[in-house]
Amino acid sequence: MVMSKIITIAGQKGGTGKSVTAVNLATSLALFEKNVLLIDCDPHGCSTQWCGIKSLDFNCDIASVLSGRAKVVDAIVKTRVNYLDIMPAGFNLFQVAMKLAKHPGNEKILRLFLKDVEGEYEYIIIDPPSSYNFLSLTAMTAAHLLLVCMSVHLNSIQDFHCLLRIMKYIRVNHKIPLKIAGLLFNRCNTKEDILSFLENQNLSDVKQMVYDTFIPEDDNIKEAIDLKIPAALHDIKSPAAEAYLSFAEEMHFFLK
Ligand SMILES: Nc1ncnc2c1ncn2[C@@H]1O[C@H](COP(=O)(O)OP(=O)(O)O)[C@@H](O)[C@H]1O
Ligand SMILES: [Mg+2]
Secondary structure: OOOOEEEEEEOOOOOOOHHHHHHHHHHHHHHOOOOEEEEEOOOOOHHHHHOOOOHHHOOOOHHHHHOOOOOHHHHOEEOOOOOEEEEOOOOHHHHHHHHHOOOOOHHHHHHHHHOOOEOOEOEEEEEOOOOOOHHHHHHHHOOOEEEEEEEOOOOOHHHHHHHHHHHHHHHHHOOOOOEEEEEEEEOOOOHHHHHHHHHHOOOHHHHHHEOOOOEOOOHHHHHHHHHOOOHHHHOOOOHHHHHHHHHHHHHHHHHO
16 A cells, blocks of 8 residues: 655645646646545635536535545545546535634644545645635645745745744644645746745745746646646646646655
């Protein structure tokens, strides 16, 4: 039995591309025939919709699991991509999270439930919401690794330091050896843009954690979102789809 690598896409600023990365990284790993479970942990349900999953396609979702009404296996749906399954989310996750947040320690629930499917998937990719709240803490507490998604267009320095503090909170309070899987830059056109951004933001010391592959700004991403399909299914030769495939390869070898 393989142990799953559970990776939460971190980086709290909205619009850095966490959901785009969750969907397209999960798809790329699946195209390399890795068994992948994508978990949508955001009431917006972007990952769910962008994989082409509609509310009619499922009876149970992550809210059913977190509230104890369904088993993990009953809340997993196949996507149109071979090797890629998803645990969908919808707006009802918001109410469930409000209730669960009242009891300290509940942020460990997803981590505990995932033990039921760990081993069936090589990768479990979790897409969290874009602010520090119960659900983002739940998504990070469930992970072995955080993949930090960054953009040179957003001032991410404070964001990065907040993330390190939350990571420390989880490591100390829950005794979970959470690690950073590296930094991925999205919506970026050259490597030089990344290097000068890191220098300007006093983040030069994290340079060695930045992946060689970066994701360019590409209209194919927006078109794929409109069509509710991953970018590789829209145009596998597009710059963003190729970048996500290279990134999946780079990350897979780095984490081995
Ligand atoms: N590489 C990209 N190229 C073009 N547009 C992008 C790219 N990445 C993200 N976007 C746009 O930014 C929006 C926000 O991305 P999203 O993944 O939802 O961010 P987050 O989940 O971090 O809030 C997307 O709806 C998409 O329109
Ligand atoms: Mg998102």
